[in-house]
Structures are given as C-alpha cells and as structure tokens.
Amino acid sequence: MATVTLENYIAFVLRRRWLVVAAMILIMLALAAGGRFVTVTNDYRVLFRDDNPQLLAFNALEDRYSTADRALIAVAPKDGKVFTRETLDAIESLTEAAWLVPYSSRVDSLTNYSHSESFDDDLIVAPLVEDALSLTDTDLARIETVALDAIDIAGRLVSRDGHVGGLAITFILPDDHDAGVVEITDYLDRLLADTRATYSDIDFHLTGDVVMNRTFADTTKQDLEKLAPIVFLMIVLVTVILLRSVVGTMAIVTMLIFVIVSTIGLIGWAGKVLSPTNSGIPIIVMVIAVAQSVHIVTAALLNLSQGLDKNEAVAESIRLNAYPVFLTSLTTAIGFLSLNASDSPPFQVLGNFVAFGVLCTFVNSMTLLPALLCILPLRVRRIRSRQPVFFSNLSEFVIDKHKLLLWFGGSVAIILISGIPRNELGDNWTKYFDDRYEFRRATDFVIENLTGMESLEYSLSAGHEGGITDPDYLREVDAFAEWFRGQPEVTHVQAFPDIMKRLNKNMHGDDPEFYRIPDNPELAAQYLLLYELSLPFGSDLNDRIDVAKSATRMTVIIRNVSSKGQRDLDERAQTWLMANAPDLVTEATGVSIIFAHLSIQNITSMLRGTITAMVLISLILVLVFKSVRVGLVSLVPNFVPAAMSFGLWGYLVGSVGMAASVVTAIAFGIVVDDTIHFLSKYLRSRRQGKNSMDAVRYAFQTVGRALFTTTAVLAAGFLVFASSGFEVSWALGILVSITLVIALVADFLLLPALLIVIDRRKI
Secondary structure, three states, rough: OOOHHHHHHHHHHHOOOHHHHHHHHHHHHHHHHHHHHEEOOOOHHHHOOOOOOHHHHHHHHHOOOOOOEEEEEEEOOOOOOOOOOOHHHHHHHHHHHHHHOOOOEEEEEOOOOOEEEEEOOEEEEEEEEOOOHHHHEEEHHHHHHOOOOHHOEEOOOOOOOOOEEEEEEEOOOOOOOOHHHHHHHHHHHHHHHHHHHHHHOOEEEEEEEEHHHHHHHHHHHHHHHHHHHHHHHHHHHHHHHHOOOHHHHHHHHHHHHHHHHHHOOOOOOHHEEEOOOOOHHHHHHHHHHHHHHHHHHHHHHHHOOOOOOHHEEEEEEEEHHHHHHHHHHHHHHHHHHHHHHHHHHHHHHHHHHHHHHHHHHHHHHOOOHHHHHHHHHOOOOOOOOOOOHHHHHHHHHHHHHHHHHHHHHHHHHHHHHHHHHHEEEEOOOOHOOOOOOOOHHHHHHHHOOOOOEEEEEEEEOOOOOOHHOHHHHHHHHHHHHHHOOOOEEEEEEOOOHHHHHHHHHHHHOOHHHHHOOOOOHHHHHHHHHHHHOOOOOOOOOOOOEOOOOEEEEEEEEOOOOOHHHHHHHHHHHHHHHHHHHHHHHHOOHHHHHHHHHHHHHHHHHHHHHHHHHHHHHHHHHHHHHOOOOHHOOHHHHHHOOOOOOOOHHHOOOEEEOOHHHHHHHHHHHHHHHHHHHHHHHHHHHHHHOHHHHHHHHHHHHHHHHHHHHHHHHHHHHHHHHHHHHHHHHHHHHHHHHHHHHHHHHHHHHHHHHHHHHHOOOOO
C-alpha cells in the first residue's frame, strides 16, 4: 500500500511539475514576507533565561543600588607618566565631556575622585584634580601620592605603577536598549576621535559592558553578511566539482534559496531576535539542505548515466531516497530540537529554526527539487555498467581488513577519548571576541595595564535600616574585604568601610593612627551624613549604599580568571563568611559570575536533552531497521565520533565553553544521517538475499560517493564558522567539522567492519 501511495505521489509531482513549482513559490513568498521583521539584538543578557538565578540576583543588585551598564576608557600616555599636566588635562577634559554622552548618569575618573581631607577642623571634599594645566610640580607630586595611596581608586582608576589612568561612565539605558547602545557607542567613538586628535601623545582604549553589547551586534551583522555568502559560494563550487553537473547544481541552489528565505521569514513571523550565538541559522540550514538534496541529485544523475530517461531517472531517485531522506530529516530535526533543553535561549532559537529548516528541506526535496530536475535540461554522459573504482576498492579493503580495522579503530578511539578530561569547561566574556575587534584589543590592554574586567558583586546586609554605620557590621565587611585582598586572583576591592576609615582619619586631623573603623555608631552616622552633603553632583554613594542605609555593595575585581576559578573563588568566600560573618552570607553576582555559571548550567541541561535525543533516535533506528542487532551496531559510528572529537580538542586546545554543550546534540543529529543512508542500502541488499560482505559492497557502490559529497559540504560549511570573530561560533564550527569527518571515517571503516562481524545471519 505504501509503495502504491509513493508511486502515485511520484507520478503526480512529475506530471504536475509546473503546478508543484508554482505552489512552492507561493508558500515560500508567504513565509519570506516575515523576513522584514527579523531583528538583531546587542544585549548580552539575551544569553540568559529570564529566571536564571544569577541574572535575577544581578537585577536585584542593580535595583537596590544602580545599574552596571558601563564604559571604561583607559588613558595611556606614550611616555608612561599619568601624573603630568598634559595627561591629567586630557583626563579632566574627557571627564567633563563624558557627562554629555547620551544616557550617562555618573562619571568616575582619576581627576574627579572626591578626595577628603581635614582643614582647620573642617572636612573638605573636592575633586583630586582641578585645572590640570595650572598645577605646579609640588601639586603633581601631592596628587600622585594621594592617588596611589587611595585604596578605592589605585588599581581601578589609575594603575598602581602610575602608567595608565582610567575613566568609568555609568549609563541608565532607555527602554529601547539596542538603540541606546548604538547611540552611546557612536557618540563615544566620535568623542575619542576628537580627543585623540587633540592629545596625540596619549592612547585611549574603550571597553566595558556597553561596548561589549555593541560588539555583539557588530559580530552578528558581520557573520550574517560575510559568512553566509562565503558558504553559499563554497557550496556552489563544491557541488559543481563533486556532481560534475551545472544543471544539477542549479536545481540544488534554487532549492537552497527557497529553504533559507522560508526559514528566515519564519524567524521574523515568530518575532525572534538574532544574536551571535544563533546568527548561523541560515548557514547551518544551507549546508544541511545541500547534504539532503545531494543524495537525490546524485542518484538521478547516476540513473541517467545508466541509460534511463530523465523522468524515470528522477522517479527512481525518489523511490530510492524518499524513506532515507525522511528518516535523516527526522533524526536531524530531533537532534536540533534537543537544544530546547539549553539554559541559553539563543540556542533554543537555533535548534527550533534549524529543525524547521531541515523539515522545510525535506518538503522541498520531495516537491520542488524533483520538479526542477524534470523541467531543467538535465543531461549526463552515459557510462558503461561499472561502479566507481575508488569506492569499489575501498569496500574490498574494508572486507579484507575488517578485523584489523576494528582493533585499530578501537585503539584510536580509546586514545582520543582519553583526552576528554583534559578539557576545562568554562566561558570568559572578555575573550568571547578575537582581536580583530577593538573591544577585545582594548579589553586586553586594560587587563594587562590598568585593572581586571571580571568582577564579583556582593550586597552585604546590615539587617536593619541605618545599620551600615554600626561598627560591628563595618568590621565584618572590612575583614571580608581584607580577606579578598589577600587572594591571588584579586586586583582590587571596593568596599564601604574604606570610606568610613578615611572619614574617621579626616575627622581626627588626618592622623594615620585613626585610619580605622569608628567605635561610635552615632558618630559614624554623622561622618557619613557630612560626607554625603559635601559630595558634588553625580558623585553620591547611591552605587555603594542602598536608600535605607541597610546594606552596602562590595565589588571584587579579578583578572584573567577562568569560569571555574571564579566559581571556586566565590565558594571560598562563602566558606569564609560562614565561619567568620554568617550574618553576611550571600552569593556573588555580576556579569562575570553569571557567565561563569552559564556554561555549567548549559552543559547539565544539554546533557539531559542530548541523552533524550539519543535514546529517541536510537529507538527510531531499531524500529526502522527492524533489527535490534543492526540498530545497536549503528550507534557506534554515531556516539563515538563526538567523544573522539572532544578528546582531540582536549589534546589540542584544552578549553571548551558554551559551544561544547550543544556540539554533541548538533553533531549526533547530523552524523546519524550518513549511518542511515549506508544501512538502508546495506539492508536493501541483504533483503535481496546477499550476504553481509556483498551488502557492504552494494552500500559503498550506491551511496559511497554521496556520503563523501555530503560530508565534504557539511564539514566545509561548518568550518566556515572558524572565520567568525565570536568564540562560541568558531569553536562550534570546528568541533562539529571534526566530528563530521571522524563520523565519515567511522561509517566507511568501522560500521561495515562491525556489520561483517556481527550480521552473519541468513536472510
């Protein structure tokens, strides 16, 4: 019954080919219309779920104190001397100009640092630098001494060696976050261009959260504009070379266009946004679509070369490939749909829309593609009835050496898989982009010369309103800050007790002996009130203390610490708090720690999703092949390649981040396609009464070239991601490419060898 239905379907498509093409054009145009709604976001927070616990804690911190959207400008005089009139004038001028940057709410710099000191029993609070060009040498020496001794700015707004100064701008972004980031960064670029022209002997380096957001958008745009055309041209070139048919390639390319614009259009209709993590959707869909369609076109060309007329050649190709292509589309879609288990929403978008693209490819492969093959002037030279020499020889080699191949292949697999423990799992947002981006170059400069870019944020509660001036609370927080200063990873700690100790010294005639926590809570509260009243506009303590004065914010800046290192540091901090200040126990938050936890959360969630997908696909294979034995054998070339590629990565690189958490799901859904095509041809031969060795020969002869072609296209397509400047994209592309190549080797060498050894039953 199924055969009759398929024959009727084939007859309809070929007979009504113009109607089929017209119908597919209308469907494509309807979907493509949604493309105008596709948007690109520059918000790094899109990487996190709304209910991500670390993100919720970070949002709560910002609500309690102030936002953490900042830009940092490093001011680096070429002579290495910050404390000169020209350099201080540059920082002072840039500080004044920074207040005019759109959405700026606060500007902190070396020059406007609110320095407090005692003068005739009065507390004087004033900017550290005023009218830099008029300063005397004595003034410069005093400013240098004060700045490098100031615990709250040395190592943050000025390097401890006095070679680099800093300026931090805090922003309150508008509701249209993306537009606000673009407006801010464009303004800053113009401001720094003018400043560089004025101060030619000084270098300026721009980094920070807001700049990273803009780089996210730029990366997404560049990947879409540059990588997609490269992949498209590469596919055309590779397909022409491997198929040796311009008309066949034209049919595939036409189908590609239909599938890609339909997928992008659906993204727009669904109201989803693109980011660097999922901007590769069109590219992935493109290469998978080629891999699926190549089987149909290859078989049609082979049939033509053996003397069949065009319509019958296309019909026979559909008969041969309809079921395998359906199965491969189903398993590939399942693999990508498993990305819904990811803790990062962009990966969910990637999985869902690539899965749609795969199913769209199947529909077009069974409708548009055969109709086009019948319409276009498809021709090929007739060949004698013989099979490709290479794959015939390969099949004989595998049959003759199958035991050796099993031992050798197993040994190589064990060696490579042993490299998996060498991988360290983690992400570092400061290294998400390579050095082609100014953001990465500036960030590296700041980390090496001024301060760290990763930070841990703590909101330390005093337990009641006004409690932050309680001496016991201040001593506990101060002890916690001093503990952090003793950790090797830490470059700077900004804590509220430092202000209170400085005020206590000021109110005792700047006597160094009184640089300590005030003993009297009422007196401490008066110091704080007097200090706050003396601060100039825009330099208040709202970013350090909450409105009720019931909690303070402590910022711990670290440098070049891995995700695991950040988590370990926070765990050590929790242990210290439990032992020494249990009332202050709270987990760290902040951008860095959110990213540090994301990789582990994603790997844990994706492990469940991938296992579910693997079990489901494995059951499908067992049911499809109607043999538990063959179904289980098929798992070897599907499971092992991903493990081998991770092991190889461990030997070569040794560090994987978010990309690692989704590679297995993506690769498994794709590599199973080759196994299905090989086994379907193998079992077809077995059912015709041939033994396992002859069935292996038949599989190589009928599908060997197509498998090589599809793997070449897929691996080359994913390898293009290696040219992306975004770490998640290039790591994903390289890992998947390695896995695909290893999987092809396993399908050509291990799978047939296993079948020969295990499948000895008579049909």
